[in-house]
Amino acid sequence: MPHDVIMPALGMAQETGVILSWLKKPGDQVSLGDALMEVETDKAVMEVEAAAEGVLSDVKAAAGESVPVGQVVAVILDPEEVLSTQISPTEKPSGVAPHGATSTEAIPANIDVTSQIVMPALGMAQETGRVIAWHKKVGEEIDVDDILLEVETDKATMEVPAGKAGFVANLLVGAGQEVPVGSVIATLSNVKPSGVAAPQQLLPKPITVPAETPTSVAMPSVLKPSPKQPGGQITDVVAGSGKILASPKARRLALENDLDLSLLAKAGYAQPYHVVDLERFDDLPQLNTEKSVLGNNKRINAAIPVIGVESFLAKLKEQADIEISDYLVWASFASAAWRNQNQTRAAVIVEVAELLTPLGIYENLDTQRLSRAVQCNTQNPPNFIIRTLSKSFITALHLDQSCPSITVHKTTTDYLISFEFSANAMSDFAAVAFISDFAARLEDPLRQLL
Amino acid sequence: MSKKNQTNSAEYMRMYMQMMRIRAFEDNANQLYLSAKMPGLTHMYSGQEAVAVGICEALTTSDKITSTHRGHGHCLAKGADLKLMFCELLGKEEGYCRGKGGSMHIADQSNGNLGANAIVGGSMGIATGAALSAKRLGTSDIVVCFFGDGATAQGLMYEVMNMAALWKLPVIYACENNLYGEYTKVEETLAGDITARAEAFGIEALQVDGQDVLAVNECTQRLAERCRKGEGPFFMELLTYRYHGHHVGDINREYYRSKEEEAEWKNNRDPIKNFGAWLTSQGIASEDELNALQSEIKTEASDAVEYALNAAYPSETEVGLHVFAATPQMGEEHA
């Protein structure tokens, strides 16, 4: 039987070796211990000795070549088995597992490797477990995370994942049976059992698996305890005024009871808040405790002479015979102001309405030709709403909506603009800047066009 | 070597075969390391076979031994199975320790091997304690504590020899002096004599040629008998040599050990070759018979390797098992 000559692992961190020279030729008779080749590692030059007696043959790597550790470079044949020999220095060495390969690679893929599933330790004082039900049948293919069975301990019933992949070869314990922890309850195989699963041989040497007093070390991550963790995510309810410090319990109770801890902060109570502080909500009747996830809406009012826009529109009609609804102009100017203040290149979407009646939604109205402005079909919510109140007696409209909203009431001399926004949508600063920008454009439209 | 009559020839042949087994095992283990199929490192016993076999052949199955990091020889000599040992070295579930000990902690409780130990001198206390148990419980077991010249530098050795001598424990301290502690010559680390150390406690100490399996065996038989009569403890210094480096990766070792010295021991003092020559000279076995045995054992070893390479790894649940042993429920009668 031919004996492999391999590139040995000659140092602890070495992955390849270079053959410096062959000391024997193919066809040479070699004895046990004869030096076959000189090999260089990063440390030194060494001789590799023959581990068998016979004829050197099938040399696959030549002097000068670097060979991965573990790779076969030649064989030593029994004198009776002499084959024709070839030196093929240019032939690529066949890939063999490099240094550090595990011996699972030596197992050909079509060999049936049986692995065992044992009754797991599911709790600290548990010595046995009762199989309640199997979730998989013999012959079924299972994956690592598939639930394989349900086990009852003195505490609860738990679902146990397989922990391995393969085909169920044998279920050794029936539903309702109680077995010691650590005993084998099923076997898996890496090939599908053919036909009706015959009882498969367990590994020949009986392994005594004593009933264990398990420790809490045993596989907490493998298990999925049946009762689900209570509660969902706890998110910070504070709106925009910075982090609130509170104990985990106070925070949880506040959330559960719809109490806004930021109100305590606003009322001047010092942080961090404990459970006892939640009682203070009762002492503050003047606080607006209405539940509003976004906080109270704010308002800014402005007045701008109409003359700017009116003369602009008059000129358009006169010089180009173009008639544009005034609200489109406002919406366009407001879009431009929005874009300018937010420094954004994203779509600016404005909903235009007359009182409560929507007139249309426009995207990037500041870049469109207003005479040919087209509405858009976007699913995205508008950045803001602009409402014209011109055809009604209503001078302002505050609806406490989540979307920032501008209403424009025109008198003979002025536009009366009321802008409503929530603290969540923008800061006071941003709101003032936005409306100021918008107002400036309304006052002098030609600036807008430039 | 003294002449023995033919009625012992079965024992001699067994000794020869056990030494061959150890040599074949180590050769294969070395190959497993070199071909990158074995995780971790291991420590070769080749060259010291006569010590382990000579001693263990004088012991019963229930006599205990403790071993060292260079423990494959002791384990096999005390009756271990090649397949299960290879399985342990490869971390397979069928190994003697279910893959959880590896080469340096390999134990074979059914054959009285209380385990190899990765701490130098670490098992001296255990061996002495096992002897105390044997004496207290009135079993007639004795204990052999294997250790190397390097371990004589450990304080524990003196503490336990003191108590063993005080309490007359049935333990034989067997020092395998292979002239090197790791990569250092023994002269550079050991002041005085090894046997003098035992004698300081009033322990009878003998020096034996560790390469002569019959001498080792004869000496051990005498000491074991005296131990069972309560005359222990005893100390043996066995002069021997390891062919390989300290561990399997210690290949470039000329800086601390010359090739000439290695060749001298290998060629002229090989325990297996020399015992084989003696067997043929006494007419107990012919050269052909010995060669046939050698072949047989080589095959046995390579079959065992094949078996172990194909054996299964432990399942993942194994990692949390055996941190603690099971204990009877509270309130029950102690078993």
Next chain:
Amino acid sequence: MREITLSKAVNEAIAEEMRRDETIFLLGEDVAEAGTPFKILSGLVEEFGTDRIVDTPIAEPGFMGIAVGAAMTGSRPIVDLMFGDFLFLIMDQLCNQAAKTHYMSGGKLNVPLVLRTNLGATRRSAAQHSQSLHALVAHIPGLKVALPSSAYEAKGLLKTAIRDNNPVVIFEDKLMYNDKAPVPEEEFLIPFGVANIKRAGNDITLIATSSMVQVAEQAADILAEQGISAEVIDPRTIVPLDEETLIASVKKTSRAIVIDEGHQSYGITGEIASRLTEKAFYHLDAPVMRMGAMDVPVPFSPVLEDLTVPTPAGVAEMARKLCSGELIHAA
């Protein structure tokens, strides 16, 4: 019920077990005629003989190693380590050999031994005879650790330890050997991994081990006068630890202090506090506090030594702060 000292309780436990099982024997320094310097084992050598109560030379690693070997081969040794501080001497035999043998042998070799030693400062014995080192061994997988807090626990836990098939380290408080407590005459064992709620309360949980249990109880008395109801729990064993009882308590009270005589840093208090924070997080109204011995070698001078361990007043003050929402550290 009769009251006996902790010393007597230990003596009774050992005697009863040794009568019941002949494989049990005891070894250590000055254990036979002297009955140890603390006089705990007096009378045992008269009943059981020097064969079973074995005086050793002053060779801790040696006799610990011998105990391991004896335990592996059919005996059940009890090792008496005169001072807990000497643990450092025997760490290899205890932590590398005893703790790991069952695992490394794949479950085939057992080490049923008990290491009896002590802890506790304020005895004016200075740095090398006053340490409480149970955290060291609790950290090593394979060792069980028991901390009796009175004569009652000392007897019940020791009997369980002796019957356990694993290496168990049991620490007695050397300051308590002469303290009496009610101990039943009939045989009883205390299981490992079951905490004892010594006093029920609603406002804060005080988890204390060994010598600190009485400190916690006295603190609870002080707090009661202030209108604060403290729950006092003695875990009794830290390996295995009865987490469930501790966590249920903290979920009820939402505040906890862990009190232990080991050093405050990197010790028992940190481990237990961490588990409470992890598993009772959403129930906490205050940070879980640790109170351990000061991170200094134990000083000799009494004035200094007494500063280094938690006191009832200190515990009560910490508890009061937590209950009133006062901050221990800046938020």
